[in-house]
Amino acid sequence: MAEVRNKQVVLRDYVSGFPKESDMNIVEGTTILKLPQGSNDVLLKNLYLSCDPYMRMLMTKVEGLDVFGTYTPGSPLTGYGVSKVLESGHPDYKKGDLVWGSTKWEEFSLVSPTQILFKIEHTDVPLSYYTGILGMPGMTAYAGFFEVGSPKKGENVFVSAASGAVGQLVGQFAKLTDCYVVGSAGSKEKVDLLKNKLGFDEAFNYKEESDLNATLKRYFPEGIDIYFENVGGKTLDAVLPNMRVLGRIPVCGMVSQYNLTQPEGVTNLANLIFKRIRMQGFIVGEFYHLYPKFLEFVLPHIREGKVVYVEDIAEGLENGPAALVGLYSGRNVGKQVVVVARD
Amino acid sequence: MAEVRNKQVVLRDYVSGFPKESDMNIVEGTTILKLPQGSNDVLLKNLYLSCDPYMRMLMTKVEGLDVFGTYTPGSPLTGYGVSKVLESGHPDYKKGDLVWGSTKWEEFSLVSPTQILFKIEHTDVPLSYYTGILGMPGMTAYAGFFEVGSPKKGENVFVSAASGAVGQLVGQFAKLTDCYVVGSAGSKEKVDLLKNKLGFDEAFNYKEESDLNATLKRYFPEGIDIYFENVGGKTLDAVLPNMRVLGRIPVCGMVSQYNLTQPEGVTNLANLIFKRIRMQGFIVGEFYHLYPKFLEFVLPHIREGKVVYVEDIAEGLENGPAALVGLYSGRNVGKQVVVVARD
Ligand SMILES: NC(=O)c1ccc[n+]([C@@H]2O[C@H](COP(=O)([O-])OP(=O)(O)OC[C@H]3O[C@@H](n4cnc5c(N)ncnc54)[C@H](OP(=O)(O)O)[C@@H]3O)[C@@H](O)[C@H]2O)c1
Ligand SMILES: NC(=O)c1ccc[n+]([C@@H]2O[C@H](COP(=O)([O-])OP(=O)(O)OC[C@H]3O[C@@H](n4cnc5c(N)ncnc54)[C@H](OP(=O)(O)O)[C@@H]3O)[C@@H](O)[C@H]2O)c1
Numbered sequence: 001m002a003e004v005r006n007k008q009v010v011l012r013d014y015v016s017g018f019p020k021e022s023d024m025n026i027v028e029g030t031t032i033l034k035l036p037q038g039s040n041d042v043l044l045k046n047l048y049l050s051c052d053p054y055m056r057m058l059m060t061k062v063e064g065l066d067v068f069g070t071y072t073p074g075s076p077l078t079g080y081g082v083s084k085v086l087e088s089g090h091p092d093y094k095k096g097d098l099v100w101g102s103t104k105w106e107e108f109s110l111v112s113p114t115q116i117l118f119k120i121e122h123t124d125v126p127l128s129y130y131t132g133i134l135g136m137p138g139m140t141a142y143a144g145f146f147e148v149g150s151p152k153k154g155e156n157v158f159v160s161a162a163s164g165a166v167g168q169l170v171g172q173f174a175k176l177t178d179c180y181v182v183g184s185a186g187s188k189e190k191v192d193l194l195k196n197k198l199g200f201d202e203a204f205n206y207k208e209e210s211d212l213n214a215t216l217k218r219y220f221p222e223g224i225d226i227y228f229e230n231v232g233g234k235t236l237d238a239v240l241p242n243m244r245v246l247g248r249i250p251v252c253g254m255v256s257q258y259n260l261t262q263p264e265g266v267t268n269l270a271n272l273i274f275k276r277i278r279m280q281g282f283i284v285g286e287f288y289h290l291y292p293k294f295l296e297f298v299l300p301h302i303r304e305g306k307v308v309y310v311e312d313i314a315e316g317l318e319n320g321p322a323a324l325v326g327l328y329s330g331r332n333v334g335k336q337v338v339v340v341a342r343d
Numbered sequence: 344m345a346e347v348r349n350k351q352v353v354l355r356d357y358v359s360g361f362p363k364e365s366d367m368n369i370v371e372g373t374t375i376l377k378l379p380q381g382s383n384d385v386l387l388k389n390l391y392l393s394c395d396p397y398m399r400m401l402m403t404k405v406e407g408l409d410v411f412g413t414y415t416p417g418s419p420l421t422g423y424g425v426s427k428v429l430e431s432g433h434p435d436y437k438k439g440d441l442v443w444g445s446t447k448w449e450e451f452s453l454v455s456p457t458q459i460l461f462k463i464e465h466t467d468v469p470l471s472y473y474t475g476i477l478g479m480p481g482m483t484a485y486a487g488f489f490e491v492g493s494p495k496k497g498e499n500v501f502v503s504a505a506s507g508a509v510g511q512l513v514g515q516f517a518k519l520t521d522c523y524v525v526g527s528a529g530s531k532e533k534v535d536l537l538k539n540k541l542g543f544d545e546a547f548n549y550k551e552e553s554d555l556n557a558t559l560k561r562y563f564p565e566g567i568d569i570y571f572e573n574v575g576g577k578t579l580d581a582v583l584p585n586m587r588v589l590g591r592i593p594v595c596g597m598v599s600q601y602n603l604t605q606p607e608g609v610t611n612l613a614n615l616i617f618k619r620i621r622m623q624g625f626i627v628g629e630f631y632h633l634y635p636k637f638l639e640f641v642l643p644h645i646r647e648g649k650v651v652y653v654e655d656i657a658e659g660l661e662n663g664p665a666a667l668v669g670l671y672s673g674r675n676v677g678k679q680v681v682v683v684a685r686d
Binding site: 251252253258262263264267268269272273275277278279282283286 | 411575579594595596597600601605606607608609610611612613614615616617618619620621622623624625626629
């Protein structure tokens with residue numbers, strides 16, 4: 001029975017403040033490529049790992065905020081990925097299947113199919129897409145925009161972290177709905193992407209705007225109907241007075257706040273009353289039953305080139321920590337993926 | 344044609360910070376008790392005037408927050424009241440009718456029936472109730488709790504400004520729905536009222552709690568399903584981490600913020616995501632079509648003594664300014680009414 005190398009990305013200890021590469025170790029372990037006797041699990045070879053902002057929250061133990069669990073220092077990170085089934089103790093999966101869903105930051109993983117695990121049926125698109133547009137972030141954009149945002153044709157949509165894994169799709173879904181859509185992002189390169197490749201009507205670099213409120217007034221003289229909230233803090237505070245009556249704010253994430261010991265205060269919430277705004281948090285997990293419907297919607301658009309997807313690919317598990325912490329400084333341009341193996 | 348005295352409460356100038364009695368003048372004008380030729384308006388004798396927290400917002404000119412309009416310095420305040428029709432140029436109203444709705448802070452007013460104006464059909468209850476339980480605050484509690492809050496039997500409900508015009512009803516409606524309900528208020532007297540007269544399961548004086556978060560954990564060990572938001576600021580910030588998954592926050596008002604030049608920052612909004620919370624602002628005006636249904640619901644409860652209502656009655660228009668500014672220090676115990684005349 002072959003014992004093989006199993007490189008892992010291991011959390012050293014709980015993190016406070018911004019995570020650093022050095023908060024993680026690359027550990028060269030070994031594993032036996034064989035399911036334990038009688039196991040219902042699946043043995044996976046990991047191909048692509050997904051860098052997702054929520055992973056920061058698992059690096060800290062905060063009472064009441066551990067809805068996703070927390071990482072265990074000394075153990076490999078967990079996360080989303082695309083993997084190949086090497087062996088299966090579960091009837092739904094068989095050797096050679098490709099899957100996306102829960103896995104670990106290592107070369108080979110033993111995973112319980114009671115966790116999120118989807119069989120990949122369509123391989124005429126890049127496999128890595130199942131960490132992004134065809135995976136969790138894609139479902140997030142779809143459910144958050146259509147189900148929580150309740151968009152109507154012609155409405156004005158603002159998206160923050162707009163060039164990221166989720167944001168770039170929200171913008172494109174908004175254009176497919178005939179909305180006017182503006183995105184904010186943290187560099188000139190990202191702004192160019194938004195305007196020239198991703199079809200946003202307008203985009204701006206929030207780091208260069210000294211008065212976000214005035215900026216939003218300029219782009220939305222009639223106000224914002226839907227703010228797709230990815231960042232929180234100052235951006236949210238500037239958005240609130242610029243919302244329109246009966247506006248909606250799907251609260252997807254607040255990435256600007258995840259590393260702060262003391263989150264920023266949002267002062268303009270009284271606008272919720274006067275403008276009768278619905279601000280609604282959601283978790284993609286509650287919408288996975290829509291995944292088949294989502295695929296039916298998005299696959300034809302991908303094949304016809306009507307929806308595109310920008311990825312930022314890091315090569316090799318050892319480059320995973322840098323890729324992951326890069327999310328919190330905006331180093332990634334598009335969906336951040338880590339390649340562990342290509343097949 | 345009789346020229347009569349028409350005492351008025353007039354705003355001196357726009358207000359910043361907490362309003363003071365001296366921001367208003369009592370002016371002894373006169374008026375002619377006759378509709379102008381060809382007018383469609385109604386000429387009203389004002390009986391009861393309603394003191395409502397939103398009136399503070401009309402005393403300032405803030406760009407973007409003038410959804411309700413603003414007061415004009417030198418003119419009498421406008422607000423809700425109960426009045427008797429002296430003369431009517433509109434077919435829906437006739438001399439002797441009692442009405443509640445938009446009027447002015449003066450003895451006699453000329454009002455356009457295009458404004459909010461409801462004919463009073465039931466007079467076996469105190470007339471002043473039409474400034475409270477049977478008027479705008481009643482509709483606010485009803486729509487905010489049932490329509491926006493979507494309560495379910497057995498849920499945990501928290502109400503702030505709980506002994507006030509709106510809050511005391513929200514608590515009673517929650518009990519009628521078989522919810523567990525806790526209220527916060529600003530004095531021992533109010534806490535006693537909540538527990539002993541208004542049927543709240545528990546109540547506390549928020550001014551005596553040094554750690555609101557811990558207080559809420561004590562009263563809601565399993566978390567809050569519905570937070571009926573009347574005050575904003577620190578209270579909201581303490582509530583957010585204590586919300587339950589799929590909780591709802593009908594945002595009715597934020598009275599603790601109306602007089603601040605710089606509103607307090609709310610830092611715990613990320614809970615909206617993890618807990619999938621819906622936070623939704625509303626304005627009673629969008630629900631007035633439900634008024635007949637509301638009356639059908641609430642009148643029998645009042646007659647059977649199953650819903651009670653606490654009023655705080657100030658005698659005489661000249662005591663109106665003190666009554667009004669008292670709202671912002673919690674001087675009122677129950678619904679603050681000003682009696683101009685009893686018939
Ligand atoms: N609710 C859910 O189920 C769910 C699921 C997936 C994702 N999410 C959330 O959705 C949001 C976007 O996720 P994603 O996967 O698409 O990530 P991403 O946008 O691909 O990467 C994160 C981006 O956030 C931006 N950012 C980082 N720090 C920031 C700050 N202080 N202020 C403003 N922007 C900052 C950076 O872009 P710039 O260069 O533009 O600053 C960075 O590239 C996150 O908040 C995430 O937690 C929620
Ligand atoms: N959305 C709508 O259409 C609508 C309609 C009506 C009312 N409202 C809102 O509903 C809320 C309650 O109105 P109401 O008519 O029932 O007024 P109320 O409760 O009868 O009177 C205001 C009360 O607010 C409390 N308060 C004042 N300053 C405070 C502070 N800094 N912190 C905490 N509490 C404070 C005081 O009670 P304590 O002694 O307990 O502090 C005071 O008695 C207000 O926010 C109002 O604007 C909204």
